[in-house]
Amino acid sequence: MRSVMIAASAIAAMVGALAAPALAQTDEIERMSRATRQALAQTKTAGISATERRLRELADGGDLSAAAALGQFLFVDMADRPAEAKAACDYSEAAADAFPSARHNLATCFYEGRGRERDLERARAEYERAADAGALRSACALGNMLVRGEGGPADPEAGAAACRRGAEAGLADAETDYAIYLLEGRGVARDQETALAYLNSAYDKGHPNAAGVLGLVYLNGDGVETDLERAKTYLTAAVERGATRMILPLAGLRLRLATEGASGPEDVDLDEIAEVRDLFIAARDGSQNPAVRQRAEQGIEMLAPFLD
Secondary structure, three states: OEOHHHHHHHHHHHOOOOOOOOOOOHHHHHHOOHHHHHHHHOHHHHOHHHHHHHHHHHHHOOOHHHHHHHHHHHOOOEOOEOOOHHHHHHHHHHHOOOOHHHHHHHHHHHHHOOOOOOOHHHHHHHHHHHHHOOOHHHHHHHHHHHHHOOOOOOOHHHHHHHHHHHHHOOOHHHHHHHHHHHHHOOOOOOOHHHHHHHHHHHHHOOOHHHHHHHHHHHHHOEOOOOOHHHHHHHHHHHHHOOOHHHHHHHHHHHHHHHHOOOOOHHHOOHHHHHHHHHHHHHHHHOOOOHHHHHHHHHHHHHHHHHHO
């Protein structure tokens, strides 16, 4: 087994990744207007488009609960339309004083620079206001900024503690982020056992980053016995759940498994090699990171003798 510090260096960049709009909390659902609750309840039968049209009608008529819900809907790409970031941020800002989840989404607008000019100081302030209003997810988002020193002075201990509160409440985002801090020993003492417990909890809730981190931990043998098949299962789940940064590690692992012990093209499964090549292509074409693109291109070139 290798030191857990290797895992930390491999997965640190995943903290707070794949940011998504906050869902309404239980107390917020109770404060939604009857019309908004009805519109949301009919989504399965009426469809997303019909729900959005109804929410727009209500929000434009002054229903803040509809505005909060619409801000969440519009921030996400749907099958029949791309995300409408500016509109999502506008509706979230209109509802921010009434619904902490809407303020969280507004903060995310400023943090990501989607629908608003990127402004880390404003994002940090909005996350803090949402956290003070009881939004635990905002507390960990603020915590991540404190750990990294984004938008203001760094305070790793306070940041990790904020994510711990969300993790203890069972929020998958916070469980994943706090687990990474436990693996890194960043703002909190290293604790592999607790980190794995939180990662497994978040994984069971469907969290993509939790799957990716678990895959890297078992791939590298970081504080655990190396288990390549288990790593493959987790990395595959991560990619299927949308963690595109895990495509390259998955491709590399599948290539390793497919060619281990092979003396030439006749000893490998060419269908598997073709799928691995497709993964390398997806990693190359889906990343703006020059290092990722270079490594993916090298993988593609490495497979050429098998497929020519």
